[in-house]
Amino acid sequence: MSTPAHSLPGPPPGPMPPLSCGEGDDPPFDAPTVYLGEPGALLASVPAMVGFTPERSLVIVVLRVPGDRQQAPPGTARVDAVVRFDLESERGVALPADAVAECVADIQGPGRVEQIIAVVVDERGQHERGSALVTGLAEHLGAAGLTLGAAYSLSGFTAGARWRDLLDPAAAGTLPDPADSPVAFGHVLSGQPLRGSRTELTDLVAAAPDLTAAVERELPAVAAATRADYADAVRRGVPLEYSRQTAEFVLRQISAPESGAEPQPRELARIAVGLRDRAVRDIMFALAAGPHATAAERLWLLLTRALTGADRAEAAVLLGYSAYLRGDGPLAGIAFDLALDALPGHPMAVLLENSLRSGMRPAQLRRLVLCGYESATDLGLDLGPRR
Structure with missing residues (x-):
């Protein structure tokens, strides 16, 4: 739930909307x-x-x-x-x-x-x-x-x-x-x-217009190239090869910030398109309990600020899950709200938000980590030890 506006003109009071459980x-x-x-x-x-x-x-x-x-x-x-x-x-x-x-x-x-x-x-x-x-x-x-x-x-x-x-x-x-x-x-x-106020949290995940515009310019060409790569993998009878290579690319980008390098707009566009592959997206949940959890959360935050629509929803869900697992409920709640604003009814966002609002403990949601490791194993990837 967002902080109430202060003395701003707006629609007249009406029925209270359905209450989110705080x-x-x-x-x-x-x-x-x-x-x-x-x-x-x-x-x-x-x-x-x-x-x-x-x-x-x-x-x-x-x-x-x-x-x-x-x-x-x-x-x-x-x-x-x-x-x-x-x-x-x-x-x-x-x-x-x-x-x-x-x-x-x-x-x-x-x-x-x-x-x-x-x-x-x-x-x-x-x-x-x-x-x-x-x-x-x-x-x-x-x-x-x-x-x-x-x-x-x-x-x-x-x-x-x-x-x-x-x-x-x-x-x-x-x-x-x-x-x-x-x-x-x-x-x-x-x-x-x-944090001093809730505004610090909302500012943290707020859209970055210049970065969003730069990524939007790259997305059409990246999406077209991705479709061609996937079609080629299917023709060769190795569709999982596309998913593995895509996951490897995303994992490299997560490692890059650890050395001080931040992904550029074209790389962010490639990550966004890569996360449209469910196998790739599922693998990323595992990182919340791995040695690269901090770097991964930093990338999900950057993507949340840089993307729109369904792509923003996927990034925000990963950000929220990472925050949830380390016990940062306020950031997790805001991230899930962003995901549902970007893509109403997003199944994973609905599941995780309901879990958060009902007081479910982070340890009870580590099944997503296990699923991520299983997806990585299916593609021949080693994510390293879990925390």
Whole structure:
């Protein structure tokens, strides 16, 4: 879901569009255990758990009982899932509590839910609207057999910001510095970026018009040459030879950035056309768990910015899967949204987005890695060890 526009003219408010189940982050480090009696410390951890600093958002934190309850400190629970929603649609329609509750109820996870916590972030200070949203959320969660254990509101995530308890008007406090939270420290240790806002993510994957135009100029000739190469391979009775050579070319381009060389527009066009071959595309999923995962993700990001239509969708799906597997849920969600915008109904984008929104763990999606290795073996390619 995109960040709401600020005071921009547009269509009048209408029915709320179907709700996407927020943006979630499955922490790449060991899931943190938090003390339920320290709201300020928990709230200070929210930006790191979301992956960026939320604004005008509802953040849901799902806590579960630690696996070994006997060894866990009293009064603690494990952060199992964190999901963010915009408070309003782009047309100014308020977030529907019933749809949020449905999304939260669909989140999968091991063990019993210890507590569900809602955090309303709104610098406009609209405490009453936040209270109404939380009241509706509690009712709909209750109908699904879940309990909203705590709810807080605050204007933003700066040190010293005042937070209020939406379920207990007498309770309030000040926010510790989010940069000093143990969860933020865990992100730094795991190499995960701490982004200042969602805009940083959307800017990261935004189309690059000049590069897109340059690649578009190359695509017709590249596509024609590719069709000729494939037809020649079929005439010679070796169609798999075309797929193998195409995969080898893409793999070489992934290795190139590791030495400082970036693919040029014609090479990007060749990669885009190559990914239209399903066997080649399937192989690329394997790279998300291999030694070249970082370089591959960098190429998928570049392609996402350089391509349009179905070609952009394929690149964005690979980018999203790579981010998903390393635990960067916010980037994965944005990439899958881009893929579906570029090619509505893209089967793999739909599958992966639904998996992300339901809280499916990255480890549960490693089957795609295995399929990629199997496809590579079928073509006689060795992708090296898996991570």
